Amino acid sequence: MRIDKFLWCVRYYKTRTLATTACKKGQVRVNQEIIKPSREVYAQDIIELRKNQINYRLTVNDIPESRVGAKLVDIYRTDTTPKEQFEALELLKYSKDYYRKKGTGRPTKKDRRDIDDFNDENE
Numbered sequence: 001m002r003i004d005k006f007l008w009c010v011r012y013y014k015t016r017t018l019a020t021t022a023c024k025k026g027q028v029r030v031n032q033e034i035i036k037p038s039r040e041v042y043a044q045d046i047i048e049l050r051k052n053q054i055n056y057r058l059t060v061n062d063i064p065e066s067r068v069g070a071k072l073v074d075i076y077r078t079d080t081t082p083k084e085q086f087e088a089l090e091l092l093k094y095s096k097d098y099y100r101k102k103g104t105g106r107p108t109k110k111d112r113r114d115i116d117d118f119n120d121e122n123e
Contacts (some may be wrong), residue, residue: 001063003030004049009064010073012049012056022049025097047077053092054085 004019013019022028024035029048045060059078
């Protein structure tokens with residue numbers, strides 16, 4: 001089975017086009033090699049993919065016939081992603097909480113109160 005189809009079948013990507021695009025951008029590796037979307041995947045291959053700033057690592061157990069339900073995904077792959085990847089994502093979420101995008105204008109009254117409360121806590 002093609003790698004893009006496999007990633008779509010085991011629900012890492014919502015559409016097969018997204019999986020193909022990720023392969024073309026070099027976000028997917030099989031056995032530590034950057035691959036094309038048409039590369040065949042076999043049992044016991046190790047797939048590394050970067051999605052949503054997390055480096056997922058999974059091992060192929062079996063090849064599905066077609067797209068499988070969310071409850072059956074674990075039959076076809078074993079997720080060996082280190083927990084540090086998910087912890088880093090949590091830290092990233094906290095750092096973005098008080099970030100204002102450039103060009104959004106002046107802070108609102110609620111924003112000002114939040115900033116004042118934050119500054120009062122740190123003093």
